[in-house]
Amino acid sequence: MALGPRLDLRQSQSxxxxxxLQQAIKLLQLSNMELDTFIDQELERNPLLEREDSDRADTPDAPEPEQAAPTSEPEPMLDGQTQGAAEDSMDVDYDNLYNNDSASDQPDSEAFGQWSASGGRHDFDDGDTNFDQMMAESISLRDHLVAQLNMDIADPADRLIGLHLIEMLDETGYLSGDIAEIxxxxxxxxxxxxGVLKRVQRFDPAGIFARSLKECLALQLIEKNRLDPAMAALLDNLEMLARRDMAGLIKVCGIDSEDLAEMIGEIKALDPKPALRFDHVVTHTVxxxxxxxxTPDGAWLVELNSDTLPRVLVNSRYYAKVSGHSLSREEKTYLSERYQSANWLVKSLHQRATTILKVATELVRQQDAFFRLGVQHLKPLVLRDIAGAISMHESTVSRVTSNKYIATPRxxxxxxxFFTQAIGSADGGDAHSAESVRHRIKSLIDAEGKDVLSDDRLVEILKGEGIDIARRTVAKYREGMNIPSSVQRRREKALGG
Structure with missing residues (x-):
């Protein structure tokens, strides 16, 4: 057989x-807040893009852009129909080709905002301003401890040791390293x-510089003058308290049940992580x-939140004006690319709005019983159910539902x-949602009286209600909700009684 080069014609799809397309996929899985950050970046890069302001109509000389990305589609009803025509769906599986990074980091301007809100000055005669409180809220744990160190320890060598101890604290206020290292x-x-450690352990907040939970609680009890032998014995057997072994604690502490209940109440009032009160983490509202x-006729109306959805315009008039001048080849290429990019972004935003509304509307339609009757009627659902109903790929539904929230009457x-696993029915009927089963287990435990329900008893009750569930599943759901076992709950009730 002779070997030699030859030409073959083949046809394939790729x-x-x-x-x-990568940009369209990225926009689809961004939340409205992340999308707003992305739009700000595009506005800086593209001179043909601009954000529509509410006062545009009041400006007579403002240019009239040609295209706009709508803040929301026409409000769809639960039959899934919309008044606008949808673009081609982006229902291709590109999970392995895109990472879910988002440029959502913003420079921290909180301090400048507070300063500028007061006009850049402070009126020290204003009695309504509590500057001590303002400083207390902004001070860090390290600054708070260093200030105490400078006041209470005069020896420079001991003060240097104290600074090293402060640097070894973790975010909860515990000493993370070994003092032998220092x-x-x-x-x-x-x-x-x-010796220096014992001195700084008396600093505020009480319990700081502890090396264990036992030491942290002991330091706080010493501050309250409550560390007696019985309390010390209780701290030595915290694992028994975690197991709710009240009978064993009464024996080792040498007290009665009433004294034990009082001591446990004091333990619960202590702070196991004393440093968290200083280093505040800003909580972002969802x-x-x-x-x-x-609607008045009882149907559900679904719409995008236009307050957080940016409206972007393509300034075609500015493009036509600039194109009319004599430009170099590079300038023409740049202007053409920016114009095409702006138009594609507007179309992508429109497609994103259409896709989110389709998925959200179908979710509301399929979970109608949950919104009307409660969590016990939550329907088991998977991505495939929604994707099949709206003729989209499962990966598209997954991107739409990532980092997106819906405001409902509940x-x-x-x-x-709303996507939960299905648990079979004991009588062959419809399957039950795992979330509704968890809710039912919690309701049964909350309603139990003196007779504590074991996991086996919970299985019997649920099977009597048509829920086919195994005992290990009940135990897994109970532990996932941080509900103690029946033995521990029985001990707690006996102690409370």
């Missing part, structure tokens, strides 16, 4: 990920470091991306909340 670094006896409400929920 998927090409263009930059525009002694080795500073070439001083370990006893000297231990802003819903989709809104739903009931509260704000993440869209992924």
């Amino acid at each position: 998927l090409v990920m263009t930059p525009q 002694a080795g670094k500073l070439d001083c006896p370990v006893e000297t470091v231990e 802003v819903p991306d989709v809104l739903m409400r009931r 509260g704000i929920y993440e869209l992924k909340y």
Whole structure:
């Protein structure tokens, strides 16, 4: 057989990920707040894009852009129909080609905002301003401890040891390292470091510089002058308290049940993580991306949250004006690319709105019983059910429901909340949602009286209600909700009685 080069003609199909398609996929899985950040970046890069302001109509010289990305589609009803024509769906599986990074980091301007809100000055005669409280809220744990260190410890060597101890604190206020390390670094006896440690352990907040939970609680009890022998014995047997072994604690502490209940109450009033009160973490309020409400005829109306959805315009007049001038080849290429990019972004935003509304509307339709009757009627649902109903790919539904929230009459929920596993029916009927089963287990335990329900008894009750569930599943759901076992609950009830 002769070997030699030859030409063959073959025909095949392949998927090409263009930059525009990658951008459309990225926009689809961004929340409205992340989308707003992305739009700000595009506005900086593209001179042909601009954000529509509410006062545009009041400006007579403002240019009239040609295209706009709508803040929301026409409000669809639960039959899934909309008044606008939908673009081609982006229902291709590109999970392995895109990472879910989002440029949502913003420069921290909180301090500048507070300063500028007061006009850049402070009126020190204003009696309504509590500057002590303002400083207390902004001070960090390290600054708070260093201030106490400078006041209480005069010796420079001991103060240096104290600074090293402060640097070894973790975010909860516990000493994360070994004091022998400090002694080795500073070439001083370990006893000297231990002496400084005992002094800084008296700093505020009480319980700081502890090396264990037991020591943290003991330091706070010493501050309250409540560390007696019985309380010390209780701290030595915290694992028995975790197991709710009240009979064993009464024996080792040498007290009665009434004294034990009082001591446990004191333990619960202590702070096991004393440093968390200083290093505040800003809690971001969940802003819903989709809104739903009931119409007068009882149907559900679904719409996008236009308050958080940016409206972007393509300034075609500016493009035509600039194109009319004599430009170099590079300038013409740049202007053409920016114009095409702006138009594609507007179309992508329109497609994103259409796709989110389709998925959210179908979710509301299939979970109608939950919104009307409660969590016990939550229907088991998977991505495939929604994708098949609206003729989209499962990956598209997955992207739409990621980091998206919907405001309902029953509260704000993440869209992924409505996808739950199915638990079979004991009588051959419809399957039950895992979330509704968890809710039923919690309801049964909350309603139990003196007779504590074991996991086996819960299985019997649920099977009597038509829910086919195994005992290990009940135990898994109970532990997932941080509900103690029947033995522990029985001990607690006996102690409370």
